[in-house]
Amino acid sequence: MDIVIMVGQLILGLSILVILHEFGHFIAARAFGIKVEKFYLFFDAWNFSLFKFNYKGVEYGMGWLPLGGYVKIAGMIDESMDTEQMAGPPQPWEFRSKPAWQRLIVMLGGIFVNIVLGILIFWVLTIKYGETYIPNESLKYGIVPGSIGKGIGLKAGDKVVALNGQKVDRFEDLVSSKVLMGNSVLTVERNNQTLNIKVPGNILNDVSDLGIEQFISRMPRTTFRVDSVVAGSNAQKAGLKPGDSVLAVNGTPVRFYDEFQAQLMQYKNKPVGLTVKRNEATLPLTAQVNKDGMLGFKDGRFGIRVKTDLPEEKTLKFGFFGSLPVGASKAWGTFSDNAKGLGKVFTGQVKANKALSSPIGIARLFGSQVDWLRFWSLVGLLSMALALMNLLPIPALDGGHALFLIIEMIKGKPLSDKFLERAQMVGFVILITLMVFVFGNDIFKIIKK
Missing domain, CATH: 2.30.42 (Pdz3 Domain)
Structure with a gap:
């Protein structure tokens, strides 16, 4: 069930992002009178789709290959590699017939929507939850x-x-x-x-x-004392009771909770002597430490819950409009952090296998429990990350198309169809290679653990 919840949240989150990203291209194209032939969530590789329907001349559907989505715009060299259409004379409703500045807006439409979505999500979360932190x-x-x-x-x-x-x-x-x-x-x-x-x-x-x-x-x-003891655990068998304070482990004094945890980690699967203060008395107890360095059960479950003196959190509340700059700052900070992270990868300071994640790694971030604050926070983060990734000047990505259009605007004439076809193929190979790398990397991490 845990895996189902993780995968379900991943699919829902990515579906929202992909649909809205592609909608950005779709609405920009339609605004300039460009014909859109397909609007797909996921890829219908080899023309196989899970379902599809036609509405006002556009084929909407869901493909079987969950690696994103696409809109097929008439008169454009894209993922479909539809070269037959490009062989005919340009039509007024085709992408290639429009001015370069209009085509550039179409290409950046998905990125724009992702940025707006990220800001909107962080804005709404700030309105609802404010900012909670420990001074x-x-x-x-x-x-x-x-x-x-x-x-x-x-x-x-x-x-x-x-x-x-x-x-x-x-x-x-x-x-x-x-x-x-x-x-x-x-x-x-x-x-x-x-x-x-x-x-x-x-x-x-x-x-x-x-x-x-x-x-x-x-x-x-933080300091600590026993708040409750789980029935049947090693802690209960040792005689620990609510209100107890552990003063030492095998004669080593422990005042703070991290010291207590560190001492137990040294005696995995071994018995330890505990010096415990109960009311005004000091008692010696013997407890069995499990394989995880806890006084719990063989399966790793906790045996005690502790009461600490952690500092109180502070929550700042903002009004409807006051939350907007706060949310926008969080969204931009996410975009900036991802850009800096990619910069460190390109300069060799951070290894690519440490910085990049596939949907497998992203699913683990969502977790095995439904937490809507966590869910929407991650969707906001991913929306800004998706915007950045699509800005990269790699053929087949929006940034690659935008780069070629800017070159066209500078030169005063479009690049050849043959060049664009080859660039699209190169970009596709780069993306597939990257996808294989990140999936393999995450699978290797799971196997290693």
Whole structure:
């Protein structure tokens, strides 16, 4: 059922994006009197479609190959490679008969709609939910770095007070693109000292492999006590009860929850001695740690729930119009971050297999539970990413068509049909190669895990 929910959310999200992207091309073409012959969600490779119908001279349908979608515009060399139509004389209702500036608008129509959609989604989410964050100054005990964070010099309990010389107001900024794009400097307070720690430019490679929690945990450092114990778990068998405070594990003092977790991870599948404070008494208990480093069950389920003293979150609310610049800023930030990420791939700072994902990887982001805030946030992110990808000057993508049209406008005459046909084939090979690479990469990651 988990896989069904993941795949279902993926199909729904991508279908919304593809249909609206293609609608951008469709409506622009119709506005200039250009005939549109087909409007398809997914590709009807070898003319096989799951269903189709005709309405006002346009064939609408769903193909069987879920690698996007397309509109077939008369008089245009596109994915269909319909060279027969191009052999005849240009017709007034064909794409090739229109001025270059009109054709350029048609080509950019899908990208424009994706950008508008991304802004709209983030605008509506801001209206409904506002912005919730943890004030950085309210962290009592600092941060909890993972192996990546420790590798660059961070330590548990550090308080990060500035990023590139600017005060950090939100704890969440420490795991944002401002930091993860690398070449940034964290100003840290540690034991009454102030240190500057540089984040390397290729840190995304490690984050891709190990996860964001291994850089800086999204849970600040906190004290803890047992809130509830799951029946039948190793914690219950050991005698732990709600209200208990664990003072030590095998004689090693633990004050914070991350220290407790770190100690248990050292004794997987082994018994440990716990020093527990209950009311005013101190008790010795023995507990069995499972394979996941928890006092739970053999199948990995948790055995206890803890009560922490995490800082309270703060929520900012905006009005209807006040939410628009906030949402637009989030959308543009997503677009900008993706552009910077691609730049790092092209310059070799980040490996392509660490930065690019196929629909398999995207499905895992949606998760196995329906969370509409998460769903629409991801659709907004993907809409901006789709806009950027289609802007790339690769033949067969909108950006490639736009590039050729700009060249035509500069030269004063169109490029030859033969050149456009060959460029389309080259672009198609590039895209297929890229698709095979990202699918293979995600499958390899699953097998490796």
